[in-house]
Amino acid sequence: MNSTMKLASLVLVLPLLLGTQQSRAGISLSADEAPVDPPWTQPANLSLIREKGTNTITADFVLKYRTVEQTRGDATYAKKGSYAIGVYLHRDNTADAQKNDRGIQVSYSGLLAPDWNNAGAVVSLGYSIKASTGKGLVEVEPSPGAKALVDKTKNRIVVGLGGYVQPSFAPGSVSPKTGVQPSIFFVDGGPSLYLDESRGEGVAGTGRLSGVALKLGLNFAPFGLEPLEPMSGLAVIPTFRVSAQTQHDISASGSRTKANRNLYNIEIALLFAKPETAVKKLVPSLTLSRSVGSDVLVGRKQSAKTELTFGVTF
């Protein structure tokens, strides 16, 4: 099993321009390793650059606090849940790339496992509600040819359910064996409701939008999710995912219009892992995905994208 170790880092970088304007010195303070499972997550970056008498500030702060999980259960179920609150600030006063996004998000998320037949499928149900409010700079054209930056207010509530089903192997048909990684297949997804509002003087596409969404994903790992004993060096674990999402707007106001949106995605991931049982290790991965469609909740307009991502997991 390649469970992802939570590793948060807090990085404070203060590049300073010292001496002549051509030379640059920097101070980097880095705490690579935070406590396992900290109540707060996400990194923060602050950069102050003085060049030719002008200060440029870039700041990225996302601070999230999660409450202790409350776990409960009886003979028929087990469930847990926790609240989280997060604040964010993305600020950049570089003249040609100004950014000033700030806001707050409050959420509750939970997981429920029913006590259905253990010889049947592995099943769980996630549920969440997220509310966020914030402002961000957008460019508007107050008069022909003129450009100005104004604040756009964004408010959103999303309530969602997330099901997980891993079909069972038929009783008696197959037994687990030492050194054998069975292939893994599971289905995830579920419905959600969204209410999205945006406001701003002179900003296009403002008003309210409400709707319902449904997402379904099929996941397949033909050689399991754990590296086999080493034949040589690094093991490669391929995984495949196909997903489809549909969004149907129920109401629209202001200058926004109702629409139906679909988003399809196919993804092939290669996880490189050393088959040792070290708890903390750097695991590189390579993901190739192709997606077609649109998604109002991430601000994606109708488009087709092919993405190759190189990542590392601790």
Add this chain to the structure above:
Amino acid sequence: MATGVQIPADKLNRLNGLIFYAVDKASPFALAYDNNTNSLDKIELFTFGELAMTGQGTAIMWLWINAHCQPDARPVGADVASKCRTVADVRKAVISNAV
């Protein structure tokens, strides 16, 4: 539990039963219906991967254990749970939290 303190047999049996039930719930294999895997001792050396447990399956296993282990044991913290790779690791983590 303090090192060297004997756990009462009934408590140990309940915890072992709970661990087996939680692993069986999180694995797509029908462990309880197979003579090769119908007890905790028989599945102890398997890794989560050999039992076809995913990350979500592992989360379900810990959720079931932590929701039902009291009053025999304290719930297992995420820092310890994240280090477990085999059923034996789970057993050790749960039993060491016995009260």
